[in-house]
Amino acid sequence: MAEADNTPTGAGSQPVAMPIPGHIDPLPVDRPGLVGGITPRADGKIDLLGLPRPRIAELFADAGLDAKQAKLRAKQVFHWLYHRGVTEFSAMTDIAKAMRPWLSERFVIGRPDVVEAQHSSDGTRKWLLRTADGHEFEMVFIPDADRGTLCVSSQVGCTLNCRFCHTGTMRLVRNLTPGEIVGQVMLARDALGEWPRGRMDGLEDEEDEGGYSADGRLLTNIVMMGMGEPLYNFDNVRDALRLVMDGAGLALSKRRITLSTSGVVPLMARCGEEIGVNLAVSLHAVSKDVRDEIVPINRKYGLEELLQACADYPGASNARRITFEYVMLKDKNDSDEDAHELVRLLRKYDLPAKVNLIPFNPWPGAPYECSTPERIRRFSNIVFEAGISAPVRTPRGRDIDAACGQLKTAAEKKSRAERDREELERIYAEKQAALD
Ligand code: SAH
Numbered sequence: 001m002a003e004a005d006n007t008p009t010g011a012g013s014q015p016v017a018m019p020i021p022g023h024i025d026p027l028p029v030d031r032p033g034l035v036g037g038i039t040p041r042a043d044g045k046i047d048l049l050g051l052p053r054p055r056i057a058e059l060f061a062d063a064g065l066d067a068k069q070a071k072l073r074a075k076q077v078f079h080w081l082y083h084r085g086v087t088e089f090s091a092m093t094d095i096a097k098a099m100r101p102w103l104s105e106r107f108v109i110g111r112p113d114v115v116e117a118q119h120s121s122d123g124t125r126k127w128l129l130r131t132a133d134g135h136e137f138e139m140v141f142i143p144d145a146d147r148g149t150l151c152v153s154s155q156v157g158c159t160l161n162c163r164f165c166h167t168g169t170m171r172l173v174r175n176l177t178p179g180e181i182v183g184q185v186m187l188a189r190d191a192l193g194e195w196p197r198g199r200m201d202g203l204e205d206e207e208d209e210g211g212y213s214a215d216g217r218l219l220t221n222i223v224m225m226g227m228g229e230p231l232y233n234f235d236n237v238r239d240a241l242r243l244v245m246d247g248a249g250l251a252l253s254k255r256r257i258t259l260s261t262s263g264v265v266p267l268m269a270r271c272g273e274e275i276g277v278n279l280a281v282s283l284h285a286v287s288k289d290v291r292d293e294i295v296p297i298n299r300k301y302g303l304e305e306l307l308q309a310c311a312d313y314p315g316a317s318n319a320r321r322i323t324f325e326y327v328m329l330k331d332k333n334d335s336d337e338d339a340h341e342l343v344r345l346l347r348k349y350d351l352p353a354k355v356n357l358i359p360f361n362p363w364p365g366a367p368y369e370c371s372t373p374e375r376i377r378r379f380s381n382i383v384f385e386a387g388i389s390a391p392v393r394t395p396r397g398r399d400i401d402a403a404c405g406q407l408k409t410a411a412e413k414k415s416r417a418e419r420d421r422e423e424l425e426r427i428y429a430e431k432q433a434a435l436d
């Protein structure tokens with residue numbers, strides 16, 4: 001592979017990451033035109049999805065509305081966008097009829113394009129999505145008995161080259177915009193049929209609340225564990241998650257959102273302060289040598305520094321523990337000694353911790369194998385016996401290329417893709433019909 005140009009140019013408001021010595025660590029740079037976090041569209045219209053209310057008001061004012069009107073319309077549109085999941089201005093019944101075409105001539109409410117959707121026999125659903133400028137990324141929905149978790153991507157590809165991770169092998173990297181991040185949540189709710197079915201005549205107060213209660217939701221949790229390193233796209237991830245948490249919209253509690261980082265230490269405190277979600281850390285190894293090899297950001301921010309940042313994480317407590325992810329790699333990080341060392345480190349830093357043991361999900365050409373089930377069980381028992389919860393994550397959606405980054409490369413099944421696209425179109429048509 002050619003040497004990457006590590007010069008931090010044009011990163012705009014993105015956090016500046018230093019190159020990792022000896023490793024390709026290109027910076028995610030905004031592409032030309034990606035100014036202000038909006039991906040330009042071929043039709044020249046502006047996508048409102050992902051923009052905060054004041055920015056929507058600003059755009060309405062720029063397009064000619066007076067300040068008061070612009071603010072009011074922004075509030076109404078925001079409600080339709082995030083509370084009702086509406087994608088057409090024509091459905092916004094409390095906005096004057098004449099105003100609706102004025103809006104749709106200038107603006108759109110976008111969704112990522114669906115390239116392919118897969119449904120596993122265990123209920124797991126996986127989508128290969130595409131941005132308006134043609135970049136592909138993934139999203140996964142994992143239903144369980146008591147929750148439904150959406151695994152959201154923060155970047156196309158990843159600049160960090162963790163050796164066991166398929167996403168890390170992708171060369172092309174671009175930060176997803178807030179709209180492309182929150183768009184994943186919107187699309188999942190579309191596909192799950194999860195928007196309130198209230199009367200669409202502007203009498204919001206009378207809508208059928210029974211159809212939309214916290215308990216009845218299918219999508220209850222979000223994990224930033226899809227493609228990319230969320231803390232290398234901090235501003236956009238923060239802005240997107242603020243929209244997801246906004247009480248006037250999707251209103252998901254911060255306690256139901258988890259951000260996973262490979263250990264971008266300088267941004268961890270800001271994550272706690274400015275986003276306030278649960279933290280997961282991809283630890284994966286307990287010695288410098290092994291972590292340097294498999295999670296190369298460790299060469300820049302070492303284990304001690306990382307664990308100290310975890311100990312200082314705002315909001316962490318015994319009620320809100322930090323999750324330590326640990327991928328089980330045969331003969332690499334899975335010995336009894338490793339398990340004991342893990343316990344020692346977590347105790348040393350007095351961390352409110354739980355450990356998530358992840359069986360390695362192999363991909364073609366991967367340099368590792370998964371530990372044996374007996375080894376994983378033994379490792380789990382050692383940690384558990386020390387009083388730290390250490391469940392083994394059950395692999396999900398194995399029949400649909402489960403590991404992150406795998407759908408993107410395996411997207412050759414055209415006839416199936418066609419079928420799934422039709423399914424999504426049908427869902428949209430039904431939604432539209434419900435509005436008419
Ligand atoms: N970049 C962030 C979040 C995305 S990766 C991070 O690294 O934390 C989400 C989780 O999946 C991480 O814990 C990552 O280490 C793990 N993962 C990646 N590839 C995997 C594979 N092939 N098998 C098992 N887990 C994997």
Ligand code: SF4
Nearest residue numbers: 158160162165168262
């Ligand atoms: Fe990037 Fe996370 Fe994969 Fe590492 S594990 S390459 S940080 S997505």
